Amino acid sequence: MRDYTRLDNFLNERLKDIYPEPFGEPAISIMTQTVPKLMQDYNIPSGAKILDVGCGHGFALNLFKEAGLNPVGIGFGEEAEKCRQNGFEIIETDMSFTDVPDESFDVIWCRHVLEHSLFPFFTLSEMHRLLKVGGVFYMEVPAPETACAHETNQNHYSVLTKNGWLSLLHRTGFVDVKMYDINFSVPAGDDTYHAYSTIRPA
Template sequence: MKLRYSDIKKLENFLEKIKSDTYPEPPTSLHTNITKKVIDYFFKKFSLPPQAKILDIGCGQGVALEIFAAQGYHPIGITLNSEDVAVCQQKGYEVYEMDQSFLDFENETFDLIWCRHCLEHSIFPYFTLNEIYRVTKPQGYLYVEVPAPETSCQHQSNRNHYSVLGKQMWLELIKRAGFKIADTIDIDFTVPAGPDTYWAMIQQK
């Protein structure tokens, strides 16, 4: 299928339209604690080469970037929110305003792609996963974490959640993109609204 210029313009217009759905992501105790725990979990089971290059997709205001940098790795962050970009850059991190579905990096650039609570913001996650696969090095890793649908938090109702899918659908799309599933984790917790669940999936190229 070859896209016509008019089709490309339609896509550009739609992406521009939903750009206003983004919002700043200042750190919260819940997400900071989960981030620390899952990063610790990852490095207890998997290893990266010294000074590995890590891409943090949807980096927010730099919680994971700080942890990766402290461990001697070379993290790069991307986000669509200009305020988050500014905050991260003020902290000295290499962060760009960039869409996860259109990565401006060379093929096979990163040893680890960290994609925590970002794929649900994609309007076409299968395409996004193929783009992530492209920039992952051979034998490199991908960490994906997404919210489960229909919990007390009703994540599917979030204004910029476009793909709150079932767990098996996520795993199927990840495999179709070319990754091998290495581990899965159910993250269960309770918030004022009630019980909630995040699904974490670790895979290797």
């Protein structure tokens, strides 16, 4: 029998690392392009149930709703309350340890949250569990060693290479992975996000 007391204490300490993410560009422009692209690439039907992991201010939730989907968010604190006030269902839970039943969602949207996982292989396994067979998974993560130095951010624990993430997706059981880079410039210099879309096979 394993004793997880030290892990629990460590995870509780990491709560102190969390800080509110600023919202604005380039996130708005990127999501405005990637949400319709995902829906078109996978022919996602109206009414599909989608989980937005780390829903933040709710911008993507609104895009999903406007596209005819049924969005649910994972979020915390004031941002979660704001999303609730706007009529969205919000679950306040650790993304790696949800109490949500297996195969609950047709689509999982996981934009800029996996770099905050202490154990991304485990977190990806949780995403796989929550996704219906044949469901679509989208993830977007910051690339390491850009001008923005994402690996140095206070609560970025897993800023991996493009192929490192690809390997974890395959190990988790996802198939037909499509990946591309999102390149842009900010005041600090050139930056890159790695984007992946994939499905849970039968």
